[in-house]
Amino acid sequence: MTPKILEKxxxxxxxxGVEILLAVESGSRAWGFASPDSDYDIRFIYRHEKDWYLSPWDKDETIEFMTEDDLDGSGWDLRKTFHLLLKSNAALLSWFYSPIVYVKNERFYDLFKPLADECFSPVAVFYHYLSMSKKYLEACRGDEVKLK
Incomplete structure (x- = not known):
């Protein structure tokens, strides 16, 4: 599936008109517990040319796609990425430390890693996963529980 992902x-x-700086697998497949119906959760960080950032107008900072062959893609622009990093966004941090990497700009990675380490807040990440676990607990209280 990797060649299809790289092609996409x-x-x-x-x-x-962007450059993808980092693209990884996220979710169950990345952490080794994919179910038979798991899709490919491709997450990526990208940047535009510098003139794009000089515009005074707000622009879309997210790219998303879903293909018929189970590629679920979602990417964030560099500006959005830095705003989320400052909030110790758990999803962003999990992307950065994913064991499955499709695209990796070494220069970006080397500059970003110390920032990710510095911005990591155990408290913020704790509350993120606490909230997720409460939602999953509620889902498990129903009559029917999905494997996923």
Whole structure:
């Protein structure tokens, strides 16, 4: 599936005029507990050309796609990524430390890693996962529980 994923990411770069700096697998497949019906959760960080950032107008900072062959993609622009990093966003941090990497700009990674380490807040991440666990606990109290 990796060649299809890389092909889709290249298509996104060309069609949207961006450079993907980091693309990883997120979720159950990344952490080794995918179910038979798991899709591929591709998450990525990208950047535009510098003129895009000089505009005074708000612009979309997210790219999303879903394909018929179970590729679920979601990416954040570099500006949005830094805003979320300052909040110790658990999803962003999990992307950065994913064991399955599709695209990795080494220079970006080397500059970003110390920032990710510095911005990590155990308290913020704790509350994120506490909230998720409460939602899952409620889901498990029903008559029917999904495998996922």
């Amino acid at each position: 990411l290249k298509e996104i770069e060309e069609r949207r």
